[in-house]
Amino acid sequence: MEIHRLFTNRLFTPALFVALCLVSTATNPYLQYLLNLILVYVVVAVGQMIILGFAGQFAFANAAFMGIGAYTVALLGSHFGISYWVSLPAAGVLCAIVGCIVGLPALRLRRVYLGLMTMGFAELCYWLFLHWRDLTLGTDGVKVEAPTFFGIRLDTDDAAFFVIVIATFAMVLLAKAILASRYGRAFIAIRENELVARCNGINVPLYKTLAFTLSGFYAGIGGGLFALAVRFVAPDTFNLLQVVLHFAIVMVGGVGTLSGALLGALFLTMLPEVLRGTQAAQEMMYGVLLVGVIVFMPKGVAGYLIERRILPPEVLVHGWREEVRERDGIPQADAKPSTAE
């Protein structure tokens, strides 16, 4: 049996969910915290993957959206006593709106300019987190109220895990459905060639805006989950390093693959824990890793594993596996051009 069939099995997702829950019962607090963080970064990474990896927009505002999401949850809880169950979706919706607005100038900007503009936005948000002390308490940071579930306070990492794991699975499954639909195909078509996309009836500005909105939503929810995982939100988390981290997750994971977002989040969340170095050392490692992956795995870890038939191919069509069943072959990245004709 080929390994990739394991992942396409109907039972894989529920089995993974159950396995994670079982693992979580056996973790020490540190490992539990790390597991939570990995899951949070999966959601955040999907946001960056949609805009950069699928729609091909050089947008680096994801870290800012994550920050806005985290602060939204923290501040709504501490200032207004609003429940996490309300503030989490609110963080997603707010960041979706901000994402949509940030996306508007992007309709006229390209590549480097879009990159600079969005990086500027990320810097601006960092500056606001730092200096708008009346709202954010500046460097003091904000403590995150633990949510309660039917009277039970979810104030441990173990308790937070259940919220995070359910949210992460739901968000990833939703992303999978979106990307396999006409929406995901429109994103990819825009990335590949905007003129062709337009000639095929795709409203390019609309779908770019949609990609920004969606990525804002994912980063916002991710930020809200992050607040729950770390229970303390401070400005320094959302500095330039966070921007670089999101970019690195997409590049290392594999541009234009959902599994790339998952793998990228897994590796780059664990990396600093493994390295345990200074920030400078970490930044250097990201650099080395980025270069290493680009040189040895130009399609990222996920692309590499898909080519080796370890991970299943990602075809952006609902139910495309039915086609496989009717035919024999599956898409082969390494297939030789047919000699017919």
Next chain:
Amino acid sequence: MEPLLETQDLTVRFGGVVAVEDVSLTVPPGEIRGIIGPNGAGKSTLFNALSGVVKAEGRINFDGRDIADVPVHRRAGLGLRRTFQHVRLMQNRTALENVLVGMHLEIPANPLKSVLNLGGGVSPDRAARDRAREVMSFLGIDGLILRETGTLTIAQQRLLELARALAPGPKLLMLDEPCAGLSVPAVQTLDEILLRLKEEWKLTILLVEHVVSLVIDVSDSITVLDKGRVIAEGAGDEVMSNPAVKQAYLGTEEVDAA
């Protein structure tokens, strides 16, 4: 009969260059119109003007409405589809995904249906997939449906691009040099496909092509462009014996009669 496409004094300028000048075309439904002319005559630019990707002066009437101010993606929705002189496909994606990009507007926009599949048992892309397979098998490339596009031969890629344009069921198909890079048997295959599209699909086609034998074989009438202007129009042999046409081709390029 009402013409399907009618342009009046269509003009495209790039700075000082007038790539298309005062082109007035009238194409009745069901006709295959060959468009020939030497390199740089403005054939591709004419297609770009019709599909809306370059700005043009003059009027364009399509299917009973003025589309001069209609944006590109809406024109596609009205049934104006095209291929490109240099094949433009998503190279790292499967043939199926490429065809489904062409069917973007045929799939419900409502995300509850097309993403979450609420209120329907079958998968949301099912109808589009069936249609893609149908069109690809019409073109004889259904065996490639899940192949990655980059692994296909140029002939297969040309047919795949044609499938993407055909799948949404266009009213007007614009083919920009579909034979470029094809072998003689592949050109023959395309010749038969074009005739079947005319007979069975009653499709209206604008065909830009340097392989004049093919153009003469399939076209109901031919328009000759030179330096952006129409220099001749009419039935195949009539046009080819026109002295102005011979003059235009002289010294620029052999008329490929093979």
